[in-house]
Amino acid sequence: MRHIISLLMENEAGALSRVAGLFSARGYNIESLTVAPTEDPTMSRMTIVTSGSDEVIEQINKQLNKLVDVVSVMDLTEGDHIERELMLVKVRAVGNDREELKRMTDIFRGRVIDVTDKTYTIELTGTGHKLDRFLQAIDHSLILETVRTGASGIGRGDRILKL
Amino acid sequence: MELTGAEITIRCLQEEGVEYVFGYPGGAVLFIYDELFKQEQVKHVLVRHEQAAVHAADGYARSTEKVGVALVTSGPGVTNAVTGIATAYLDSIPLVVISGQVPTSVIGEDAFQEVDAVGITRPCVKHNFLVKDAKDIASTLKKAFYLAKSGRPGPVLVDIPKDVSNQKAEYSYPATVNIRSYNPQVQGDIGQIKRAAQMLLEAKRPMVYAGGGVILSDAAKQLTELVRLLGAPCTNTLMGLGGYPANDKQFVGMLGMHGTYEANMGMQNCDVLLAVGARFDDRVIGNVSHFNSVPRKIIHIDIDPASISKRVKVDVSIVGDVGHVVSDLLAVLNSSKQKPDAKALKDWWKQIDEWRGANSLTYKNSSELIKPQYVIETLHKITHGDAFVTSDVGQHQMWAAQYYKFNQPRRWINSGGLGTMGFGLPAAMGVQLAHPGSTVACVTGEGSIQMNIQELSTCKQYNLPIKVIALNNRYLGMVRQWQEFFHGNRYSHSYMDALPDFVKLAEAYGHVGIKVEKPSDVEGALKEAFARKDELVFLDFRTDSTENVYPMVPGGKGLSEVILAEDL
Numbered sequence: 001m002r003h004i005i006s007l008l009m010e011n012e013a014g015a016l017s018r019v020a021g022l023f024s025a026r027g028y029n030i031e032s033l034t035v036a037p038t039e040d041p042t043m044s045r046m047t048i049v050t051s052g053s054d055e056v057i058e059q060i061n062k063q064l065n066k067l068v069d070v071v072s073v074m075d076l077t078e079g080d081h082i083e084r085e086l087m088l089v090k091v092r093a094v095g096n097d098r099e100e101l102k103r104m105t106d107i108f109r110g111r112v113i114d115v116t117d118k119t120y121t122i123e124l125t126g127t128g129h130k131l132d133r134f135l136q137a138i139d140h141s142l143i144l145e146t147v148r149t150g151a152s153g154i155g156r157g158d159r160i161l162k163l
Numbered sequence: 164m165e166l167t168g169a170e171i172t173i174r175c176l177q178e179e180g181v182e183y184v185f186g187y188p189g190g191a192v193l194f195i196y197d198e199l200f201k202q203e204q205v206k207h208v209l210v211r212h213e214q215a216a217v218h219a220a221d222g223y224a225r226s227t228e229k230v231g232v233a234l235v236t237s238g239p240g241v242t243n244a245v246t247g248i249a250t251a252y253l254d255s256i257p258l259v260v261i262s263g264q265v266p267t268s269v270i271g272e273d274a275f276q277e278v279d280a281v282g283i284t285r286p287c288v289k290h291n292f293l294v295k296d297a298k299d300i301a302s303t304l305k306k307a308f309y310l311a312k313s314g315r316p317g318p319v320l321v322d323i324p325k326d327v328s329n330q331k332a333e334y335s336y337p338a339t340v341n342i343r344s345y346n347p348q349v350q351g352d353i354g355q356i357k358r359a360a361q362m363l364l365e366a367k368r369p370m371v372y373a374g375g376g377v378i379l380s381d382a383a384k385q386l387t388e389l390v391r392l393l394g395a396p397c398t399n400t401l402m403g404l405g406g407y408p409a410n411d412k413q414f415v416g417m418l419g420m421h422g423t424y425e426a427n428m429g430m431q432n433c434d435v436l437l438a439v440g441a442r443f444d445d446r447v448i449g450n451v452s453h454f455n456s457v458p459r460k461i462i463h464i465d466i467d468p469a470s471i472s473k474r475v476k477v478d479v480s481i482v483g484d485v486g487h488v489v490s491d492l493l494a495v496l497n498s499s500k501q502k503p504d505a506k507a508l509k510d511w512w513k514q515i516d517e518w519r520g521a522n523s524l525t526y527k528n529s530s531e532l533i534k535p536q537y538v539i540e541t542l543h544k545i546t547h548g549d550a551f552v553t554s555d556v557g558q559h560q561m562w563a564a565q566y567y568k569f570n571q572p573r574r575w576i577n578s579g580g581l582g583t584m585g586f587g588l589p590a591a592m593g594v595q596l597a598h599p600g601s602t603v604a605c606v607t608g609e610g611s612i613q614m615n616i617q618e619l620s621t622c623k624q625y626n627l628p629i630k631v632i633a634l635n636n637r638y639l640g641m642v643r644q645w646q647e648f649f650h651g652n653r654y655s656h657s658y659m660d661a662l663p664d665f666v667k668l669a670e671a672y673g674h675v676g677i678k679v680e681k682p683s684d685v686e687g688a689l690k691e692a693f694a695r696k697d698e699l700v701f702l703d704f705r706t707d708s709t710e711n712v713y714p715m716v717p718g719g720k721g722l723s724e725v726i727l728a729e730d731l
Contacts, residue, residue, distance in 0.1 A: 010344060013293070014281060025286050055472070062469035068290040068310065071344040163343065 002031070002051045004076040004083055004153045006161055007064055011037050011044040015069040019046065022067065028052065028060055032085075032150025043071065043163070047152045049128075071163055080156035086123070087131045088113075090145040093120040097142055108134045119144065127151075164335070168297035168328040169194035172261065175304040176205045178336045181232050183208055183223060183596055185216040189236025190276060191263025194328040208596065208625060211617040213240050215589035217247020217318075218615070221256050222590030223597045225576045226551055228381060230257045230311050231593065237263045238276030241283065241322075246583060248318045249287035253580025254402060255379060257316035259307045266326040267295060280322040289317030295324070297332035302340075309340045314347025315467040316379055347466060351483030351491060359462045359479045360495040362435055366460075367507035368514075369395035370433035372418065374447075375402030375579070376440015376465060382486035383407065383572040386439060389489050392496055393437075394508045396515055398426035400441050402579040405569035410548075415515065416524065419447040420716050421561045424523035425515055427714075427722040431457055432514070438463045440485040443475045444580075451475065453721025464488045523714045523727055524565050532707040533682050535559060535634045538689075539566035542604060542632060545689045550602040551576065551594045555587035555611030558640035561712045563606040585614030588631065592618060595627045602630070602693065609635040609659055609703075619672035622699050630692050631701040633665060636708040644711045648726075669701035676701045 009015050016035055023030050031049040038045045050060060057075065064073045076083070093101050098120070105112055105122050108130070114121035124134055128151055135146065155161065166174065172195050176184065185208045188196045199207050210216040213235045220231030231251075235244045241262045251258045265274040281293045290310050292303045300323065307319040363369055371393065377386050383406050390397040390413055397407045398418040407414055416423035418430055430436065430448070436459055441447070448454045451474055463470075463477040464485055471480040481488050526536045539562050542550075552567055553576040554560040560577055569575045576594055578586040591605040612633055622629060634640075642657040669676030675698050679688045685704070692700035713728040 014285075017282070018285060021285055055476075059469065059473060062471075066467070066469050068342065068345050 001057075002049065002077070003057050004081065004151060005048045005050060005060065005064065005073065006076050006153050007046050007048070007073045008038070008071040008161060008163065009044050009046060009067075010069040010071065011042050012069060015044065018067050018069055019048070019064065022063055026059070026063065028056065034150045034152050047150070049151050072161055074155065074159075074161045076153045076155055079159055081153055081159065082156060083127055083151045083153040084125055085128050085131055085151045086125050086149045087134075088147045089122045089124065089135070089143060091120050091122065091138065091142045092118060092144055093142070094118055097139070101138060101142070104134070104138050108137070110134070164333065165331045166334040167194065168300050168323065168330050168332065169198040171297060171300045171332065171334045172304070172323065172328065173198040173202060173205060174334060175301055175336060176232065177202070179230070179304070179308050181205050184232045184234050185210055185219040185223075185593065186234030187213050187216055187236065187240060189240050189263060191237035191265060191325045192234060192328070194325065195234065195261070195263070195323070207234075208592070208621070210589065210621050212615065213243035214247050214585065215592075215615050215618045215621070217244045217258065217260060218250065218586050218589035219593035220258055221247060221251045222553060222576050222593030224256050224258060224593070225590070226573050226594040227597045230259055230308055233258065233260045235260065235262050236276065237265055237280065238278050241278055241280040245284060245287065248284055248320065250578050250581045250583040250586060251318040252287045252289070254375060254578065255316050256318065257311040258318035259304070259311050260318060260320045262320060262322045263328070264293065264322045264324040267324045268326065270324065280320065284320045287318075288320050291320040291322065293322045294327055297327050297330040300327070300332070301334060301336050305337045305340050306342060310342070310345065314345070348482050349484045349487055351464065351481040351488035353491065355479055355481045356488065356491050357495055359437070359481060360492055360499065362460055362462060362479060363393055363437060364496070364499060364501045364503060366435035367504060368432060368434045368511045369393055369437065369503070370429045370435070371395050371397040371437045371439065372400070372430065372441055373397060373403045373406050373439040374400040374441025376485045377403055377406035378572045380440060380466075380485035381572070382440070382489055385486055385489040385493060387411075389493055392493065394503050394505070395437075396425070396429050396512075398422070398429065400447050400579070401564055401577065403441060404564060404575045405572040408570040409568035410570055415519070417564055418722070420449070421565065421712050421714065422716075424521045424714055424725060424727065425518035427716065427725060428518045429515060431721070431723045433459055435460045435462070438477070439489065440465060442470045442473065448475065448722060449716045450719055450721045453724070456721070521727065525728060526710070528682070529707065530682055533679065533685060533704055535562050535636070535704075535706045535710055536566050537682065538632065538634060538685055538704050538706065539563055539606065541686050541689055542606070543567045545686070545693055546602050546604065550574070550604045551598060553577065553587045553591040553594060553603070553605045555607040556582045556584045557608050557611060558644065558710075558712050559606050559608045559611075559634040562634070584611040587611060588615050588618045588629070591629045592621060592625070592627050595629055596625070604630045604632050606632045606634070608640060609633055609637065609662055609665070610639045616668070619669065619674060619699070619701075623673045626697070627699060628695070628697050629699050631699070633701065633703050634706045635662070635665070635703050636706045636710065637662065638708055641712070647711070648717065665701055665703040669699075674699040674701055676703065678703045678705070680705045
């Protein structure tokens, strides 16, 4: 099953490689991983999307907690949570396609953030599922390039991951 | 007070009460070596290879309650140390390894003797640090010692660039250490402890399975008291030997791949299993689904939450230091009105004694060929079961574990997790330095000893009167045994051709060498060797080259699917 694991860790050189190394050394999956400093510059927040049996997920949580640089770990998928991902898509936009692509972007509540006479660059935010649907909805042959950040997640309401 | 990074490093070691540093100098650590030279409190032991420095620090740590310390230079110094570090990591041994690094100005430029020490060691340390400023050395070393020793112990590497060791900084050793992301749980949850106590009191066929955590936590006394109170059989893992006295009638021997029949059958047939500081590893429980195929309740005490329910689902988990948890469990049991079920225990022991009757630790002695088991039994007799015994890895390790009956913790020093050949001799050096007046025997084979034989030179320099007990069967015995059982007797490269004359070799290093070829000479040779209290004696026992280790649970099989000696 797919899990979104969120963690706070020391914002130190090498901390990211400890987490990435743990996943590769123990054979765990990483679907995506995002990391950036928090409002407290000594700490980074990481969101990892992974999958595995309940036993594997339990081990992932425990092994992450065991890393000395990791301050706290939360499996967001154990409760209510919000997940968002940002995607930038560059498409070939000429002739009739320009109108169609703009229309699809509006339907998906995206924005065209760069325009040339041959291309659009579209910014889209949402769940990974929504981003997938957008890519399916437009003519595949028009896609020149896609960049996705991977999911960032946060608990709903009182579910807070803090030191 | 302003000091250089090197001075600070040595001051920190003094503050930590470090007695010995095992190391090897090189360019990147020259400033630190210079400071070592200027003082006498911290003694340095010059090994002949950095792997041995780490193993010696490891042996020192295993045989004491202290943190072992090694010092190596950058590049090959660190890469040579990696096997030692991984060995300590797999067995949870507290070490601080200080490595030199190229100057910060050239890091990343493929400088001479540069490797990414923090990167290379990352998967085999509890934690590691690259110190980029001399002002951070003291706080980093304080953290390193604290991390190494607390929680589930392990090796910590501190990498210090050469310019940092020569840079001046204000020095004061921190009195306390606080790492906000690291808070190991020491006390167990009392609710869980009470549940465990109840489960144990209601057990009809209880069994205690105790591992290296008992040794590391110095909880042998509490464990012994608990086992006696429960009236249950107790088995030790390879790492746990000595955690429960082997001469006690409730001890059923080591379990696992080469464990006794009664220990392994007890594991499969008990109704409540109490696992204490042990981690259900593959060499111990064999095939996991076979292990899980029988109904039993499992209680697991471990300081590392990640060890719990890693391979085997447990019913009651207690995270905490073994010593603390077992003491609390004893208190709960002692205050309970309910007592263990004496009648059920009587039936259970009847069954265990029946398994014991199989006499699974047995061998046919010979008047022609020296049996390796006989050498270990005689070693036990001559040393009154009171020696520190280090071992290398292979058949001799298993025979030493099976036939040398350890009654005390920290006497059996071996590489259980990583299985590092070449561990025994350097580990024995650390043990002998930690216990200068004590008897230290290194049980080894002609394969393993050659992996770190250069340390005979270190032993000479520091007058370490270790007794090397080489069970020389002219084969990589354990490899040969697996090839005989599972690879159709095709002895692919398991034969040791062109062996050195170990007697002459020992003599060349300035030691005494004795070759023993007849069973009737075994006892006399051992007596002579141990009578030479101040000398290292290398005993080259020419043992039966076809002897196998029994019992054996083949890889992938279940604990009750055992091969006994008489089956063949």
